[in-house]
Amino acid sequence: MDIAAALKLADDLVFVQTGKRLDYVQQAILRGTLKKRTYTQIAKEVYSSSSHVRNVGSELWKILSEGLGENITKASLKPILEKGTFYNYQSAIVENITGETVTVNNKLNICYKKAHESRESPKTPQNPQPTAKQPRIDLGDAPEILTFYDRTSQLTTLENWILASRTRLIAILGLAGSGKSAIALQLIPQIQHQFDCIIWRSLRNSPPLSALQTDLIKFCRGGAPVPALPVPALPVPALPVPALPVPALPVPALPVPALPVPALPVPAPEEEGATTGGLPLQYLRSHRCLIVLDDVQTIFSSQQLAGNYKPGYENYGTFFKQIAESCHNSCMILLSWEKPREIAALESQQKSCQTLQLNGLGESARELFTEKGFAESEKWSELIELYRGNPFWLNTAAAAIQDLFNGKISDFLSYDSLVLGDLEYLLDKHFQRLSDTEKQVMSWLANQNKAVEISKKPALLELSPSEFLKAVESLRRRLLIEKVQKGDRTLFQLQPAIAEYIKERIK
Ligand SMILES: Nc1ncnc2c1ncn2[C@@H]1O[C@H](COP(=O)(O)OP(=O)(O)O)[C@@H](O)[C@H]1O
C-alpha cells in the first residue's frame, strides 16, 4: 500500500472537512497505524504522551469517518484502504478542494462549502487560513517528551500570539523542570503548517552568536533556492549573453545592470554568521521561520544579577531586540530560567514581544499520579501544591515516595522535613547562578515563616536599600520568589521546596 498516497488522501479529506491540513501528530498517527504501530510507539516518535496521541487519533478517526460515511477506526483503517473504498473518493475530494466542477454527492457538496468558507474567512487562530505548507523541520537536540498533560490555555495563548498577533519574539520562562521544552514541542505540530521552516537549537554549550547565526542560515538555505540572499545565488554567470546571437539581441536591455549585486555588502559564506543579525533578518523576511532557542539562561553570567550577558555574548541582546522590532514574518521563541533584559523593556510594545511565565500544572498533574498507580488520591493535591505543580519535581517526588516510602504519600508528607532527593541537584544549578546579594535575600526569606513585605529593607541584612531591592527584582526575574496578594498588601515568599533547599545549604 502506498502510504504517501494514503496520507495525501487523508490530508485532502481532513481539509475538506475542517479547513485545516493534517498536522505533524495526525500524520504520524496515520503513518504509524498503517505500519501497525501502537499509540505508545507513535507517541514516542512525536515526543508526546500516549493519552494525547490517543485523543488526537480518535478525533481524526471521527473526521475521516464523517468524510467517508464509513466507520474508520485505528483497527479498520488499513482494511478499508486495502478494500479501495477510500480511493473511490479521491477524484471527488480533489474536485472539492480546487473548488471547480463539483459533480459529487450532496455530502461532499456540503464539505466543499466548509472548505470554501474557511478559506475566505479565517476567523480565529484556531481556524487559520489553510496553507498547504510542508515546513522543513530540524528539532536538533530537543529533548524527548513522553508524557504531556493539559497546558491547553497556555498552548492557546501561544498559538494566538504567533498566528493571530504575529508576535515576533516570545519568551517562555520557568524554573528547571517546569515544562518549557515540553510545551514548545507540543506547540510545534499545532502551528507548523504556517511556517516554511522550523528549527530548534539549544544554547546549552553557549555558542557565540555568529556560530548560531551561521547554523540558522545553513538550515534556512537547506539547498532550496534562497531569494533573499541575492548575491551568491544571482544568476549572473548563467545569463545566456555569450550564447546569444550578439548582433541581433539588444544586449544592453538585459537586466544585468539592474541586479542589486553591487549594492549589497555580502560576506563570504563562512563569514555570514558574523554580522550582527542583519543577514538572518533577510531570511526571516523571505521565509516564515519558527526558531526555538532552548536553555537561553546559559548565555547569562553566573553570580551576577539576572539577565546580564556573559562577556562576548552581549550581541545576543541586540539580536533579540532586532527580532522583536524589525519587520518580518517569523517568530523566535526563547526558553529560559531568566528573563533577558531586552524582554522586560520590549514587553510594553506588546505585539512584537510577549512573555509566558510557565507556572505549575495545577490539578491536571493528578494524571501523573493516576498513571503511576498511586493510592491516597486525597493527598495528591497537597503534594501538587507543595511542588507548585512542577512536572519534573513531582516526578522526582513520586520516585522518592515509591523508593523510600513504599508508595505511601502520607508517610512522605509527614516526614520531619521536605524530602528533596534528586531535586537538590537541580536547585544547586539555580543557586550557583545567584549573586552574593541575592543569596543573602534568599537566606533571609527561607527563614521567614510566612510571606513578608519588602517595602522596607530588613534590618538584619547588611545590604543598602537599593542593593536589597535590586536583588529582590533580580530574584523575581529568575522566578525564585513568589508574590502573594493579601488584600491590598503584596507579600513575598519562597516556595516550600526552594526554602527547604536553602535552609539545608546554610545549616
Ligand atoms: N505538561 C506536562 N505533562 C506531563 N509531563 C510534563 C509536562 N511538561 C513537562 N513534563 C515533564 O517534565 C519534565 C521536564 O519538562 P521539560 O520540558 O524538560 O522542562 P524544562 O524545559 O522547563 O526544564 C519532562 O520529563 C517532561 O516530560
Ligand SMILES: [Mg+2]
Ligand atoms: Mg528544557
